[in-house]
Amino acid sequence: MENSSPDEIVVRTIFLSYSRDDRDRVLPIIAALEKRGLIVWWDGLLAGGQRFAHTTESALESADVVVVVWTARSIQSHWVRDEATRGRDRGRMVSVTLDGAEPPLGFRQVQYIDLGNWGKRTASPAFRELLRAIEAVAADPGNSLSVERPVPAAREGGTKLSRRRALIAGGACIAVLGGGLAAWRLGVLSPKADGNSIAVLPFENLSDDPEQTYFSDGLSEELRAALSLNPRLSVAALTSSDAFRTGARTIAQIARALGVAFVLEGSVRRAGESLRVTARLVNGATGFQSWSETFDRKLANVLDVQNEIAANVVDSLIVSLGGSGDGASGKQRIGGTSSVAAFDSYLHGMALYNLAADEPSDRGALAAFDRALSLDPGYAAAQAARSRALTVIGSSYASGKELAGYFDKAIAAAREAIELAPGLAEGHSALGFVLSNGRLDLAGARQPYEKSFELGYGNAAILGSFALYAAFTGSFADARKAVARALRLDPLNASVLRTEAIAEFCARAYDAAQQAVRGALSLNPKVNNVHRILGDIALVQGDYGAARGYFEAETSPLSRIRGLAIADARLSGEAAGQRHLAEMEREYGDNCLYQQALVFAQWGRKDDALAALERGLAIGDAGLVLANTDPLLDPIRQEPRFQTVLHQIGIDHDRVV
Numbered sequence: 001m002e003n004s005s006p007d008e009i010v011v012r013t014i015f016l017s018y019s020r021d022d023r024d025r026v027l028p029i030i031a032a033l034e035k036r037g038l039i040v041w042w043d044g045l046l047a048g049g050q051r052f053a054h055t056t057e058s059a060l061e062s063a064d065v066v067v068v069v070w071t072a073r074s075i076q077s078h079w080v081r082d083e084a085t086r087g088r089d090r091g092r093m094v095s096v097t098l099d100g101a102e103p104p105l106g107f108r109q110v111q112y113i114d115l116g117n118w119g120k121r122t123a124s125p126a127f128r129e130l131l132r133a134i135e136a137v138a139a140d141p142g143n144s145l146s147v148e149r150p151v152p153a154a155r156e157g158g159t160k161l162s163r164r165r166a167l168i169a170g171g172a173c174i175a176v177l178g179g180g181l182a183a184w185r186l187g188v189l190s191p192k193a194d195g196n197s198i199a200v201l202p203f204e205n206l207s208d209d210p211e212q213t214y215f216s217d218g219l220s221e222e223l224r225a226a227l228s229l230n231p232r233l234s235v236a237a238l239t240s241s242d243a244f245r246t247g248a249r250t251i252a253q254i255a256r257a258l259g260v261a262f263v264l265e266g267s268v269r270r271a272g273e274s275l276r277v278t279a280r281l282v283n284g285a286t287g288f289q290s291w292s293e294t295f296d297r298k299l300a301n302v303l304d305v306q307n308e309i310a311a312n313v314v315d316s317l318i319v320s321l322g323g324s325g326d327g328a329s330g331k332q333r334i335g336g337t338s339s340v341a342a343f344d345s346y347l348h349g350m351a352l353y354n355l356a357a358d359e360p361s362d363r364g365a366l367a368a369f370d371r372a373l374s375l376d377p378g379y380a381a382a383q384a385a386r387s388r389a390l391t392v393i394g395s396s397y398a399s400g401k402e403l404a405g406y407f408d409k410a411i412a413a414a415r416e417a418i419e420l421a422p423g424l425a426e427g428h429s430a431l432g433f434v435l436s437n438g439r440l441d442l443a444g445a446r447q448p449y450e451k452s453f454e455l456g457y458g459n460a461a462i463l464g465s466f467a468l469y470a471a472f473t474g475s476f477a478d479a480r481k482a483v484a485r486a487l488r489l490d491p492l493n494a495s496v497l498r499t500e501a502i503a504e505f506c507a508r509a510y511d512a513a514q515q516a517v518r519g520a521l522s523l524n525p526k527v528n529n530v531h532r533i534l535g536d537i538a539l540v541q542g543d544y545g546a547a548r549g550y551f552e553a554e555t556s557p558l559s560r561i562r563g564l565a566i567a568d569a570r571l572s573g574e575a576a577g578q579r580h581l582a583e584m585e586r587e588y589g590d591n592c593l594y595q596q597a598l599v600f601a602q603w604g605r606k607d608d609a610l611a612a613l614e615r616g617l618a619i620g621d622a623g624l625v626l627a628n629t630d631p632l633l634d635p636i637r638q639e640p641r642f643q644t645v646l647h648q649i650g651i652d653h654d655r656v657v
Contacts, residue, residue, distance in 0.1 A: 012138050022073055029115065061292075065087075092137055096113050100114065199258045203265070207269055223313075234489065251263050251284060261285065263281075272299075273299050275295075275302055278293070293308075335379070346381065346385065363393060385426070391407065394410065411431065435448065440649045452465070463482045464495065467500075506631075528556040532551065536563070558595060561583055565599045593621045595623065609635075627645065628646055
């Protein structure tokens with residue numbers, strides 16, 4: 001790049017295009033280039049499960065030089081010709097022949113180098129000529145990658161057969177998906193795109209190490225967070241954007257499915273202390289690039305790169321809307337850090353926390369957040385994440401005094417995050433989360449949750465958390481407002497529709513709840529705790545046979561057993577239900593006191609139901625946050641003991657359902 005700053009490292013990257021039939025002859029060339037300090041991308045670097053077409057396309061767009069290996073076999077390859085066309089059009093192509101085969105028509109205007117007799121010798125004249133050609137093409141200022149001219153992305157109906165389109169034509173078509181999901185992803189059910197809306201796709205990991213995917217994913221999510229701070233932008237959330245990590249989709253299809261006007265995609269290559277980040281902003285309607293840039297930096301400057309990308313994206317979008325770019329989102333993220341090491345640990349922690357796999361992964365996340373904070377005690381986002389990890393670990397794996405200790409630490413971490421960055425929505429949301437689900441203090445959780453809603457209007461996860469709190473406390477209008485916004489930001493996330501279903505079930509709007517469940521299942525047939533909602537609706541409507549069928553289909557074991565205990569007792573007598581209750585108590589013990597209360601309430605055993613709730617209150621059973629609006633507790637709702645339980649968890653008189 002011209003005008004390199006002292007912090008920039010010039011590392012030549014090569015995209016090697018060849019026929020797989022020639023692999024054995026090409027490998028020595030790759031090894032020789034790498035020994036000269038060049039970074040070579042070839043399809044052997046693809047990790048299992050990576051999005052082949054998109055990863056290849058990203059590497060092709062970001063490479064300094066496209067070396068095309070022509071042989072009698074490769075000139076017959078559509079892929080090689082396609083890649084050579086892009087390299088030629090970008091002015092980045094170097095042609096090599098291994099068997100004397102001339103490049104096909106259309107590629108002979110570029111002189112080619114004959115490596116047929118190079119003998120795997122890096123000192124051979126032919127190999128030295130290749131190195132000179134690579135340097136000449138990479139250094140040509142007329143081909144600078146800093147501001148690339150707009151190039152149309154592959155679109156349906158176009159004449160050029162890209163790998164993305166070929167995969168669609170070859171059988172990886174969206175039509176093979178389930179009907180509801182196919183319609184949603186094709187845009188039939190998607191919201192209309194606002195002109196200022198954008199989706200940030202997961203950046204491709206082009207590093208040699210697949211373990212670096214956490215870094216490229218984390219950078220993408222941090223860009224979403226930075227962009228969402230700009231009130232003029234609407235940014236699609238992680239889950240919906242991540243739905244397009246694999247598979248063959250055109251930019252137009254992705255934009256239509258997410259209901260956005262623009263798509264930001266890119267790649268990250270991390271090699272030692274050097275970093276290359278390529279990003280491009282594509283107009284979803286036209287398929288043309290609005291902006292693209294490649295950043296070569298030291299790893300220590302990754303946070304500057306993040307801010308530069310955000311600023312350029314904001315400027316490009318605002319200009320496209322007829323305004324003037326001001327780089328408003330080029331500032332450091334609220335609650336962020338200037339320490340690259342702390343940032344790296346934070347990304348490690350978020351990757352583990354989002355796995356939600358088991359105790360080791362949750363504790364690993366906590367350890368990563370602790371490392372981040374040891375490097376930067378003022379890292380508010382890490383404090384907020386640490387608070388959530390502590391709450392989850394305490395609720396899931398601790399008991400007694402140890403449990404109380406986890407919640408104390410979680411509250412302290414959330415309050416520290418708020419003190420460090422009052423404008424960080426995640427800090428307020430984390431405090432509301434631990435106060436409600438940990439301390440069962442719904443009254444105390446109200447202010448931080450409402451503040452998180454005010455600050456996190458561009459964050460679907462925070463909106464969803466607030467929506468559940470609002471539904472459980474009887475604020476159904478607020479819950480619906482938050483869900484509507486979350487769905488606009490995250491239309492392909494089954495969990496958001498599950499949140500809507502729960503909120504509508506609590507509001508006794510059963511038709512709306514059923515519709516939301518159908519939407520969730522169309523996106524993810526395996527999503528848990530939605531068949532349970534259908535079963536509970538059938539219970540309150542007196543259709544016990546249908547309820548039993550729904551509970552049998554439920555993937556959450558505790559919800560399934562609890563539902564069957566109620567349905568079978570109705571269908572076959574209490575003894576049949578008692579067998580399920582005994583199994584539930586045997587498997588979950590005191591961790592299912594709230595579920596026991598539901599069973600007893602539906603069986604008409606009011607005293608047993610109230611006793612289970614009171615025991616749950618004593619040990620801090622998080623299930624009690626549902627008690628105020630759960631229709632299955634209606635048989636005991638007017639009991640004074642039940643009202644006492646509600647008041648003790650912070651439900652005001654005017655919010656009791």
